[in-house]
């Protein structure tokens with residue numbers, strides 16, 4: 450890996466961050482908080498929240514098996530994705546390399562930040578070729594994006610492929626594990642300490658059933674986490690989200706039961722969809738959704754909308770032509786979908 454200083458934008462490396470009231474005083478309990486121009490009435494939301502979410506990170510460290518100082522919390526993973534560009538990529542100069550097709554936000558954030566986005570297409574079975582990824586890199590490539598299990602294709606990227614890319618690249622590798630709870634493969638996040646150039650993304654939005662809290666996680670070396678903390682908005686996670694997330698984390702067994710139920714439903718849906726007359730091909734999935742190539746994606750999508758069933762039409766995504774992406778729902782929702790599709794003529 451290059452020196453971190455050579456990877457970070459010079460203005461960010463030398464940035465003196467905003468110092469908020471809750472940062473300057475973070476000692477023990479005080480009797481009078483007169484430092485932040487808050488209203489003394491209406492507790493608890495009258496006070497600014499902890500800018501570094503220390504209590505929440507303590508819990509996440511235990512549940513996720515990652516040291517506290519290796520954790521960044523963002524307003525959804527989307528904040529962490531945007532911060533990767535703002536910390537590492539000089540607008541109009543640097544570029545990133547990403548597998549394709551994949552999650553759309555990597556490219557949107559590249560466009561917003563005026564950073565060139567180089568796509569390396571997966572093969573017809575959505576396999577990722579590490580050598581082709583590494584061959585797309587040049588001197589101005591700061592970041593490589595990998596998503597596993599991948600969205601919208603659903604497949605795992607093998608550990609060996611990811612390892613080859615991390616070891617073969619001297620910049621930052623971001624590995625998005627938003628769906629790793631649904632996969633049989635071991636998650637990479639426990640190994641961020643072994644890879645100084647790796648950032649792993651997790652989210653409360655999928656397995657943790659809390660999409661509306663907007664809580665995403667980035668796991669990386671303490672040096673990278675410090676850079677994220679320097680650039681983020683001071684109070685990026687509001688108090689109510691921090692409190693509710695703590696409640697969710699106090700019952701990890703509930704999440705395990707949901708994940709088990711969704712995996713069981715997935716095992717039931719895969720053969721049921723494969724038998725439908727509209728099914729041309731069903732792709733293997735390690736996530737909580739199934740990518741299906743159908744006889745007429747636009748027409749079937751519209752037919753389902755008219756019956757109040759919404760799936761994701763991926764017909765216009767490269768390599769996903771003719772495909773719908775179907776999220777695993779409750780047994781009742783899944784059966785409603787299957788019976789609608791059986792009746793499709």
Ligand SMILES: *Cc1c(COP(=O)(O)O)cnc(C)c1O
Nearest residue numbers: 525526527552600627652654665
């Ligand atoms: C859903 C999803 C996320 C989650 O984003 P949040 O902003 O945390 O809700 C992240 N990455 C991928 C690949 C996803 O599909």
